Amino acid sequence: MKISFIQLAPVLGDVQATIQKIERLIRHCEIADILVLPELCNSGYNFHSYEQAWETSEEVEDSVFVQYLKSKCEQFDFYIVSGFNERDKQVLYNSAILVGPQGYIGTYRKLHLFMNEKDYFKPGNLGLPVFNIGLCKIGMLVCFDWIFPEVWRILALRGAEIICHPSNLVLPGFAQRAVPIHALINRVYVVTANRIGTEGNLSFTGLSTIANPEGDVVVQASQIKEEVGLKDIDITMARDKMVTPRNDVFGDRRPREYSLLTETSVKR
Ligand code: ACM
Numbered sequence: 001m002k003i004s005f006i007q008l009a010p011v012l013g014d015v016q017a018t019i020q021k022i023e024r025l026i027r028h029c030e031i032a033d034i035l036v037l038p039e040l041c042n043s044g045y046n047f048h049s050y051e052q053a054w055e056t057s058e059e060v061e062d063s064v065f066v067q068y069l070k071s072k073c074e075q076f077d078f079y080i081v082s083g084f085n086e087r088d089k090q091v092l093y094n095s096a097i098l099v100g101p102q103g104y105i106g107t108y109r110k111l112h113l114f115m116n117e118k119d120y121f122k123p124g125n126l127g128l129p130v131f132n133i134g135l136c137k138i139g140m141l142v143c144f145d146w147i148f149p150e151v152w153r154i155l156a157l158r159g160a161e162i163i164c165h166p167s168n169l170v171l172p173g174f175a176q177r178a179v180p181i182h183a184l185i186n187r188v189y190v191v192t193a194n195r196i197g198t199e200g201n202l203s204f205t206g207l208s209t210i211a212n213p214e215g216d217v218v219v220q221a222s223q224i225k226e227e228v229g230l231k232d233i234d235i236t237m238a239r240d241k242m243v244t245p246r247n248d249v250f251g252d253r254r255p256r257e258y259s260l261l262t263e264t265s266v267k268r
Contacts, residue, residue: 009197012044039083184215
């Protein structure tokens with residue numbers, strides 16, 4: 001099977017302009033089975049006010065952007081994971097949505113909010129779902145979630161074979177270094193679809209990445225260009241959790257020693 005990303009700069013507050021950009025690039029990944037787009041792809045990232053975050057948000061059921069993604073999934077018979085500024089009643093979430101040829105499938109809402117996102121979004125309330133699309137099982141994380149190893153592990157333990165990671169990364173190369181390690185220690189594929197460009201005082205770092213279950217970076221985009229990444233993968237690699245003939249990364253865990261991980265306050 002083939003997995004892919006589009007690295008681009010969504011246009012802040014102009015979903016139609018962003019759709020036009022995607023439209024120019026998407027034909028280069030029409031042979032993919034799964035396509036990943038960046039974080040907050042329907043709205044842009046660096047809002048100047050809560051009002052702007054609100055006005056650029058959409059409800060999944062009533063979204064121009066989701067309709068567009070659905071039409072592309074039908075046309076190319078593939079699945080898309082995209083970052084999405086989601087409005088649910090009176091609340092905004094920094095979400096990732098999964099859409100397929102039959103339409104909308106499901107949502108993950110970002111758990112770990114970064115910097116000013118805390119002024120606009122509520123932390124996710126849908127947990128860490130894994131979706132079986134037949135070809136494989138998909139988990140989703142959004143950008144700054146990358147720094148929390150727990151969420152990668154939970155998705156992998158739930159059976160995720162590919163973790164799709166829409167991003168708007170700003171720290172200098174940190175996530176691009178960490179993502180292959182998360183792939184390696186959980187023996188999963190990871191697709192990080194990052195953005196490029198600047199919005200206000202923020203510059204985004206590109207280098208969108210596909211990493212394999214051995215931690216190899218098998219595709220990496222540039223830092224500055226809008227472009228597509230595509231890779232033919234062997235999904236059975238992500239189903240084999242053996243690192244040596246006698247070491248199963250899941251079976252060899254010692255969860256009884258890990259209870260500190262679920263305590264809410266930690267002494268420092
Ligand atoms: C980020 O979470 N957008 C850095």
